[in-house]
Amino acid sequence: MKIHVCEKCKTPIRLSIIKGNTHIVCPNCHQKYQFDMASTKKYMLIPFFSVGVAVATSLHFLEGKTIDVKFIYIIGVSFVLAALLEYICVKAGILKYEKSKEK
Numbered sequence: 001m002k003i004h005v006c007e008k009c010k011t012p013i014r015l016s017i018i019k020g021n022t023h024i025v026c027p028n029c030h031q032k033y034q035f036d037m038a039s040t041k042k043y044m045l046i047p048f049f050s051v052g053v054a055v056a057t058s059l060h061f062l063e064g065k066t067i068d069v070k071f072i073y074i075i076g077v078s079f080v081l082a083a084l085l086e087y088i089c090v091k092a093g094i095l096k097y098e099k100s101k102e103k
């Protein structure tokens with residue numbers, strides 16, 4: 001498991017599964033970090049993957065259910081899955097950060 005440490009002041013930066021981790025800020029020196037280019041490309045695949053899994057499982061588990069139930073299920077599952085995947089990818093070091101230029 002990878003813990004993010006600020007490049008400037010070496011303060012550990014906590015990741016949030018609820019707020020998302022597209023942008024993180026050092027709690028000590030307020031240096032901002034964002035995903036680098038390669039990570040941004042990978043990150044953009046997460047929603048597609050999440051929706052794909054949600055649709056596939058809804059077809060499997062919700063056979064015969066109304067379209068409303070399926071719709072709610074797909075929205076819910078893809079949302080939760082996307083947040084989880086992002087968190088896991090960051091923790092595993094698949095998604096990496098670089099210093100943000102914005103002040």
Ligand SMILES: [Zn+2]
Pocket residue numbers: 006007008009010011026027028029030031
């Ligand atoms: Zn810092």
